[in-house]
Amino acid sequence: xxxxxxxxxxxxxxxxxxxxxxxxxxxxxxxxxxxxxxxxxxxxxxxxxxxxxxxxxxxxxxxxxxxxxxxxxxxxxxxxxxxxxxxxxxxxxxxxxxxxxxxxxx
Amino acid sequence: xxxxxxxxxxxxxxxxxxxxxxxxxxxxxxxxxxxxxxxxxxxxxxxxxxxxxxxxxxxxxxxxxxxxxxxxxxxxxxxxxxxxxxxxxxxxxxxxxxxxxxxxxxxxxxxxxxxxxxxx
Numbered sequence: 001x002x003x004x005x006x007x008x009x010x011x012x013x014x015x016x017x018x019x020x021x022x023x024x025x026x027x028x029x030x031x032x033x034x035x036x037x038x039x040x041x042x043x044x045x046x047x048x049x050x051x052x053x054x055x056x057x058x059x060x061x062x063x064x065x066x067x068x069x070x071x072x073x074x075x076x077x078x079x080x081x082x083x084x085x086x087x088x089x090x091x092x093x094x095x096x097x098x099x100x101x102x103x104x105x106x
Numbered sequence: 107x108x109x110x111x112x113x114x115x116x117x118x119x120x121x122x123x124x125x126x127x128x129x130x131x132x133x134x135x136x137x138x139x140x141x142x143x144x145x146x147x148x149x150x151x152x153x154x155x156x157x158x159x160x161x162x163x164x165x166x167x168x169x170x171x172x173x174x175x176x177x178x179x180x181x182x183x184x185x186x187x188x189x190x191x192x193x194x195x196x197x198x199x200x201x202x203x204x205x206x207x208x209x210x211x212x213x214x215x216x217x218x219x220x221x222x223x224x225x226x
Contacts, residue, residue: 001168013189034212043201044143044151055214087151090210095167096141096153100134 002026002090013104014066015050017078021102023071025040031067038101039084047086048073078104108132108215110202122192122224128185128217128224136160136180138142139205141213142187146196155187156201158209166183170196192224 003026005086013019023033032053048057048064061076076080083101083106088099114137127138141156155176157164164176175188185202199221203213 043219044213045216046185046206046212046214047111047211049206049210051190083152088211089153094156094165096156096211098151 001095002093002097004088004097004099005084006055006102008102009100010103010105012106013078014106015080016080019075019078019098019104021073021086021088021104023066023073023099025071025090025092027075028068029090029092033066033071034089034091035062035064035066036087036089037082037084038087046079049064049089053072074087075104108204110204110215110217112200112202112217112220115200117223117225118192119226120193120224123188123190124192124221125189126187126200126202128187130183130185130204133204135137135178135183135185137208139209139211140178140185141203141205141211142185142200143216144196144200145191145219146178146195146198147199148196152198156211157185189217189222193223194224196222197224198222215226 005024033051035048038044052064087104109131135204141153157176161178173191177186197215199219201219202217204215
């Protein structure tokens, strides 16, 4: 199975900050990586696929990069509605696997 | 508007069974792969099972292989997860999720989730 490791597990930030979340795969997954945002008691929301392709409707302050084993999600100019938990997910191989999540807090 | 409405969760004793349903609307279910993803209380996301658009290729996480069965009835626009031999560690909110295109294994729409509690 491909293990996905996110770091940090949590971070504190302020409105207007730039935030970077890292996701590392235990083996190469090309660009077969998605990112999701989840708020408490809500279903996850799809943000990015293919490591860097922004879903329609997602603000451009979100961006993704990387390939192979190392990936990042960057949020520039953090907004109040961005405080949430973020998950990466690989879809290169079954079983599909998620990172452990990164909680972005005030 | 795409909607996924999950039902069937509840309280069950260890060793029991439960069937979850995911009713789809706003799109043609038969042209998309679908998955079930769960989240134990206070924990992260775990993919449980997925199925292709026609329903003839199911996939399972090792943790549920042999105990859970995913299926779909495209004529009823409904996805199912039949769960047998439930264990305490199966306690979670279960989400159904729609593939972004035909079969992509990442998901652009999610249901609201249903809580399954396995306890004696």
